[in-house]
Amino acid sequence: MDPGNHVTLRQAIEKKRLRVSAAIIFIGIPLIIFLGMRFLPQSWYILMSLGVLALTMAPFFMVFERRRPRAREIVLIAMMCALTVSAHLFFHIVLPIQIGTALVIISGISLGPEAGFLIGALSRFVCNFYMGQGTWTPWQMFCWGLLGFLAGLAFNRDNIETLKSRSFKVVLGPVLVMVFAFIAAYVSFLIWPGEDTTVVGWRLYVFGAFGLLAGVLLQRKRLPVDGVTLSLFTFFTVFVIYGGIMNISKMILSVNLPGGDAVSFDTMRVLYITGAPYDFMHGITAAVCVFLFGGSIIKKLERIKIKYGIYR
Template sequence: MYKKQTTYLMILFLIPLLIALGVIPFRDRSYMVISIFIAILSFVPIFFTFERGKTNTRKMVMLAVMIAMSVVGRFIFAALPGFKPVTAIVVITAMFFGAEAGFLVGALSALLSNFYFGQGPWTPFQMFSWGMIGFIAGLPYISEQLKSRRLLLILYGIFAGIVFSLLMDIWTVMALDGTFHFSRYVATVALSLPFMAVYAVSNVIFLLLTIKPIGEKLERIRVKYGM
């Protein structure tokens, strides 16, 4: 219980607080430091789930593979803005390895791929947005429903596209002067609706294409090695 409470505290409170500190007091000048701290905090919940040595190593190897797939997938589809397999890979990882793993893969996928796409004050927001999408998908009840009901998986893909866009629009608004104005946020969301639609559609397409081949392999590995 203590470990679970600590995990929720870090992901739902401490990391958003770090992001807010980066935007408001530091005016986005320390975004790389904030990003590194988020990456470090993302590892802590994973360590809480470790029990046996060999299982720990195998789990870290699998998570590293999923992060690499996510980063490479974002590279491959670089020419199509918003049309990326990152969310699908993050969600599938969370479904089979848990909420903590989903957050880690989401956060590190954003950080590492941005060494190619460009680091900036948007990086912490991307890390948190993809991380939260994975975290929610990996919660026990939700992950079981996503595995057993294809329609819910499709709806979650749409939900993830909407959530990612809404969270990133917060950064768009605050990046102007470090303050949040609701009217400005509404206008930003309205302008970003086409991109939101692309995010949602791409999530659904990649989830439907990858859930069977990747999901079956992850399930066999998870069962075989007791992860």
């Protein structure tokens, strides 16, 4: 086969897989969570978690659409899941450092968006057997998986030499997009404050989400894998994506609890204001972990992939 045709075919397969993955992640899994909350008793949260896990595996196994998966590839996924779970549980007890979140993002960068989503969702599912299962588990699985998926989508992992790259021009676009997003949030607060007394709250999450999405699309597969870029990406995605979704989940899950508030904009406003400090610390500690250990772990994973011919 002509090498040019082989590359074109591979790119077409990757695009198809990415479209299916995006449909499952952004439509299928939220639909499973919605239907489970709407029609299943709250005590059936494990069934809903297993449904999310089943959909999570579909994009990953599409990687092997034209060949059988090899044991070494499955072992690498299992190893990263085990490392994420053990590290997260250890630091959950010893120090309030979100190293599990950092490892999910690192996995997505090294192994691709589909594997990153699988590692994030599966690791969170296993973690909660020790930290506590509940109706929040599918939400946490979705959030961790989404962090791994976005990381694999944004970064260029094909050339390991980009670890040494600190090209400000490449990083400038996404950084400016996020800065403009937060400025837009502040300007909207000045023009239309409503009942808000501070810009800290839902505006940061909503405008930040649009800015983050624009930044990922702007530099898709082009972000250099260096400490500064990894840290900035980790902080913004954890604060905006993980924090934004989990704050909404708190409001939805508390509706049926005794004394729970109804779903309303006022309730959401309060949750986003009170949740911002925790989300900030979550993002900072995960970003510090990625800055300190991200580069070395990614290098080792790349060496494993080259040595054993994994995902190539």
